[in-house]
Structure formats: C-alpha cells, structure tokens
Amino acid sequence: MRVAVLLLLGLGLLVAEGRRDRCFFNRTQEYCVCYNLSEETMSSIIQCLSATVVEFQGGDLEKYIAFPIRDLAPSAIETLGSLVIQKIIIGNVLVPEILLARVLRFFSYTHVQELAFESCIFQGTGNWSAMDGQTLPIMSLSFHNVTSSPLTGHEQAFSSLGRWLGTLQELAVTGSRVTSLPCAIGRVFGALRSLSLAQNSLGDRSLAPALCQGAFPRLQKLSLHHNRLSSYHSVCEGVGLLLELRYLDLSHNQLMANSSSSSCQWPASLRHFNLSNTGLDEVLMPLPPNLEVLDMSHNHLRALDLLLSSLKKLFLSQNLLQAVPSIRNYPRLDTLHLDNNSISELPRDEVTLLGRLQDVAVADNPFSCSCSGAGGLQALAASGHLGQGWPEEYRCQSPAQYQGWPVAQVPVSVLRCHLAAMVAPLCVILALLGVAGAVCLLRTRPCSRA
Numbered sequence: 001m002r003v004a005v006l007l008l009l010g011l012g013l014l015v016a017e018g019r020r021d022r023c024f025f026n027r028t029q030e031y032c033v034c035y036n037l038s039e040e041t042m043s044s045i046i047q048c049l050s051a052t053v054v055e056f057q058g059g060d061l062e063k064y065i066a067f068p069i070r071d072l073a074p075s076a077i078e079t080l081g082s083l084v085i086q087k088i089i090i091g092n093v094l095v096p097e098i099l100l101a102r103v104l105r106f107f108s109y110t111h112v113q114e115l116a117f118e119s120c121i122f123q124g125t126g127n128w129s130a131m132d133g134q135t136l137p138i139m140s141l142s143f144h145n146v147t148s149s150p151l152t153g154h155e156q157a158f159s160s161l162g163r164w165l166g167t168l169q170e171l172a173v174t175g176s177r178v179t180s181l182p183c184a185i186g187r188v189f190g191a192l193r194s195l196s197l198a199q200n201s202l203g204d205r206s207l208a209p210a211l212c213q214g215a216f217p218r219l220q221k222l223s224l225h226h227n228r229l230s231s232y233h234s235v236c237e238g239v240g241l242l243l244e245l246r247y248l249d250l251s252h253n254q255l256m257a258n259s260s261s262s263s264c265q266w267p268a269s270l271r272h273f274n275l276s277n278t279g280l281d282e283v284l285m286p287l288p289p290n291l292e293v294l295d296m297s298h299n300h301l302r303a304l305d306l307l308l309s310s311l312k313k314l315f316l317s318q319n320l321l322q323a324v325p326s327i328r329n330y331p332r333l334d335t336l337h338l339d340n341n342s343i344s345e346l347p348r349d350e351v352t353l354l355g356r357l358q359d360v361a362v363a364d365n366p367f368s369c370s371c372s373g374a375g376g377l378q379a380l381a382a383s384g385h386l387g388q389g390w391p392e393e394y395r396c397q398s399p400a401q402y403q404g405w406p407v408a409q410v411p412v413s414v415l416r417c418h419l420a421a422m423v424a425p426l427c428v429i430l431a432l433l434g435v436a437g438a439v440c441l442l443r444t445r446p447c448s449r450a
C-alpha cells in the first residue's frame with residue numbers, strides 16, 4: 001500500500017480513504033484542482049478520477065524522497081490504465097528530481113498526453129536510468145517559471161529520456177530565464193513540431209547554436225516572443241536550418257535592421273510571421289517570400305509597400321500609416337486590420353476592393369467625414385465585412401461640424417453629397433428642355449402631337 005500511495009502521490013493520482021476536502025472538481029469543465037499536495041490530499045483526490053485535467057497547486061514533495069518505490073501490481077496498472085486524465089498541471093511545487101525520475105515511468109500506464117509544470121523548483125539531479133529505452137504517452141511537455149540546476153549537469157537524463165523525448169511533439173520552456181540551449185539538446189527532439197522559448201533571455205548569439213545542424217529537424221512552430229533578440233539578420237540566420245518551419249513569433253523583441261540583412265534567406269516553408277511590437281520604423285527586408293499571415297501591428301510604420309502574392313492576413317493595427325496599403329499587391333488577401341493608425345480617408349476604389357475581403361478593421365483612425373470619407377466607410381460597413389468596432393469606434397476628426405461624431409451618423413445622401421456633381425448635368429437637361437420648348441413654340445403644331 002505504501003508503494004501505491006507514494007506512486008499515486010508522485011503522479012498526483014492518490015487513492016485512499018479520508019475526509020478532508022482539498023480537491024475541487026468542476027464537473028462541467030471536467031477539471032479538478034487539488035491544493036497542497038501531501039498525504040492528506042489523498043483522501044480527496046478520489047473525486048478527481050473522472051476529470052480530464054487535474055491541477056495540483058502547492059506542496060512539498062521533499063519529505064517523500066526516501067520512500068521506496070517498486071514495480072506495480074497488475075491491479076494498480078489496470079487502475080492507471082482506466083483513468084481518463086489527459087492533462088496534469090503541477091504548480092508551485094518543490095519537485096525533487098530524484099522522485100520525479102522514479103515515478104515518471106509509471107506514466108506509461110496512463111493516457112496522460114500533457115504534463116505542465118508552473119512555478120516549480122526542481123531540486124537536485126535524479127537517476128533516470130529506469131527510463132532507458134522507455135516511451136511515454138506524454139506528447140506535450142511544458143515548463144513555465146521553473147527553476148532547476150543547470151542543463152549541463154543533465155546529460156544522463158537526456159540520454160535516458162531520449163527515446164521518449166524523441167517522440168515528443170510539443171515543448172515549452174517559458175518565463176524561466178533561459179539564455180542558451182546546447183546544440184545537443186535539440187538533436188534529442190527528433191519529432192518535435194512546436195517549441196516555445198518565449199519570455200526568456202535569449203539574445204542574438206543564442207539562436208544559431210541552439211538551432212544547430214540536426215537540432216529540431218521537424219520543427220514547424222517556434223515562439224520567441226518577449227526575449228532579447230535585436231538583430232533581424234541574426235534571427236534569420238539562426239532559423240536557417242529549420243527547413244519545415246511554418247510559424248515564427250518574434251513579437252515583443254526590439255528588432256533592428258542590419259545592413260547585411262538582405263543576404264539572408266528565410267526558410268521557404270515559413271507561412272506565419274509575427275513581428276508585432278518589435279519597434280519597427282520600417283519594414284525589414286527581406287521578408288519570407290511565401291507568407292500567408294503577417295503581423296506587424298504595434299510598431300511605428302508610416303508606409304508599407306510590399307509585394308506578397310500569397311498573403312492572406314495582414315495585421316497593421318497601432319502604427320502610423322496615413323493611407324490604406326494598396327491591396328492590389330496582395331491578390332489572396334482576406335483579412336486586413338488597420339485600427340489605430342493615422343488614416344483619414346478611404347479612397348472610393350479602395351473601398352470597392354476592401355469590400356471583397358472577409359474581415360476589415362479600421363477603427364480608431366482620425367477620419368475626415370467629408371462626403372466621400374464618411375460615404376466610403378458607410379459603404380464598406382454596408383458590405384458587412386467591417387469587423388468589430390463598427391459603429392462605436394469609428395469617429396470623425398474633421399470637418400469641425402462633425403468632430404467626435406460616429407461616422408455612421410454623418411448624413412451622406414446623394415442629394416447632399418453630390419449636389420455639385422449633379423448641378424451641371426441638370427443644367428444641361430434643363431437647357432435642352434428649354435431649347436425643345438422653344439422649338440415647339442416656333443412650330444405651329446403643339447409638341448404633344450409631335
């Protein structure tokens with residue numbers, strides 16, 4: 001029993017008797033959260049058994065280090081196999097690695113696909129040899145705000161865990177002050193599709209060594225937002241060996257142009273590129289050629305002149321653009337966001353083109369509500385493709401009489417707005433009628449019979 005208790009404690013799946021409620025199960029969300037992991041938690045954990053997500057918050061496993069852990073009885077294996085738990089979150093726990101190393105293999109009897117550690121401290125180094133050649137059902141592993149001893153002391157762990165890590169699909173190590181990643185680690189993750197190293201301290205010199213030849217060979221998605229990257233060129237060179245990369249998020253770094261940047265080629269596979277909040281005054285070149293989604297919102301761009309024939313979504317909110325970029329350059333575009341720029345008017349022919357997109361947003365711009373200005377926006381809104389924000393966040397800045405008005409309420413009737421345009425033809429018609437009348441009068445017969 002001791003063994004089972006400890007195992008289940010280690011896995012966070014504790015089955016025992018008792019009274020105190022420390023776990024709370026939300027049936028609608030199939031989510032169970034347990035506080036202060038300890039032997040007392042066991043009494044309550046039984047109610048988590050039908051949850052798909054179980055979260056453990058707080059606790060100290062240090063005192064269980066000395067517990068002996070042996071192999072499981074067939075009945076225990078069967079119990080683990082019957083659980084529906086898919087994701088386990090461990091938060092604010094002090095985790096002795098020696099204990100983790102001993103219980104991790106028991107995950108092979110479960111259906112747990114995701115394991116997440118948040119605000120945990122990993123202590124010491126474990127003996128991972130029990131994991132030699134083992135695989136686990138866990139496909140997604142994440143660490144957020146964790147502290148551990150340096151990775152360099154963990155070669156044995158990586159080699160023992162290699163078989164499993166070689167099948168892992170998703171890995172996130174975020175908010176954990178990571179400054180570098182040894183080349184050899186990337187080579188272990190042969191099947192990894194998604195890697196997030198966001199909110200760390202990676203600099204320009206950390207990327208190329210981490211993404212060395214043979215590292216993360218199947219990587220499709222890389223998130224590097226909120227780091228200390230500054231050279232666009234170094235990033236381009238750093239990811240150059242990731243030939244399957246489709247998605248790259250560099251948002252929240254302060255990127256700068258680099259005179260030699262034009263020589264670097266981004267992986268041709270890149271489709272989704274996030275440069276939001278990167279301090280850009282101008283578009284940095286080159287851009288990946290086959291992009292479908294480009295986010296350059298929250299920058300200081302004043303103009304944009306790009307040719308990206310496969311682009312489908314372009315996000316440019318929170319910039320200093322004074323005009324709508326010419327969307328003729330993006331024949332496949334379906335989404336364009338231009339909120340909070342300095343655009344005062346949408347030209348008529350642009351309105352017609354914008355009306356063909358599925359999702360357009362131009363809220364919080366200083367609109368000029370001349371007849372054509374307000375009329376263009378109203379026509380666009382009528383096409384039904386103006387995204388959220390219409391009508392409240394579309395207000396006139398000029399002329400003075402409409403300042404602060406919602407654009408939607410500016411009267412743009414044909415008569416008011418097109419008076420000048422209509423006067424001339426009207427005169428001609430009247431003049432012609434007048435001539436016709438005069439001709440009639442000069443004739444002897446009444447016009448009505450003519």
Ligand SMILES: *[C@@H]1O[C@H](CO)[C@@H](O)[C@H](O)[C@H]1NC(C)=O
Binds near residue numbers: 025026027028029
């Ligand atoms: C379960 O979660 C839902 C959605 O977050 C929430 O509305 C509900 O109040 C929760 N139920 C309990 C018992 O906490």
Ligand SMILES: *[C@@H]1O[C@H](CO)[C@@H](O)[C@H](O)[C@H]1NC(C)=O
Binds near residue numbers: 022035036058
């Ligand atoms: C967990 O332990 C902390 C202190 O260690 C205590 O303040 C808190 O109330 C405990 N939470 C539960 C749900 O028992």
Ligand SMILES: *[C@@H]1O[C@H](CO)[C@@H](O)[C@H](O)[C@H]1NC(C)=O
Binds near residue numbers: 119120121145146147
């Ligand atoms: C990060 O984890 C530490 C414990 O290791 C905790 O004290 C701290 O509050 C956490 N920070 C955040 C932002 O969650």
Ligand SMILES: *[C@@H]1O[C@H](CO)[C@@H](O)[C@H](O)[C@H]1NC(C)=O
Binds near residue numbers: 127128129130
């Ligand atoms: C790790 O454990 C194995 C047995 O499981 C043992 O043979 C080996 O010596 C241990 N290694 C270390 C470094 O303690």
Ligand SMILES: *[C@@H]1O[C@H](CO)[C@@H](O)[C@H](O)[C@H]1NC(C)=O
Binds near residue numbers: 231233234257258260
């Ligand atoms: C441009 O990038 C190269 C390679 O990363 C670097 O050595 C050089 O200092 C950078 N130049 C500038 C002006 O930032």
Ligand SMILES: *[C@@H]1O[C@H](CO)[C@@H](O)[C@H](O)[C@H]1NC(C)=O
Binds near residue numbers: 225252275276315
């Ligand atoms: C780009 O990154 C920002 C900030 O990290 C995020 O809010 C935004 O949704 C991302 N854009 C796209 C298109 O995924």
Ligand SMILES: *[C@@H]1O[C@H](CO)[C@@H](O)[C@H](O)[C@H]1NC(C)=O
Binds near residue numbers: 318
């Ligand atoms: C618009 O952008 C400016 C500067 O980029 C920012 O200060 C302001 O908060 C933004 N306004 C809205 C409504 O988001």
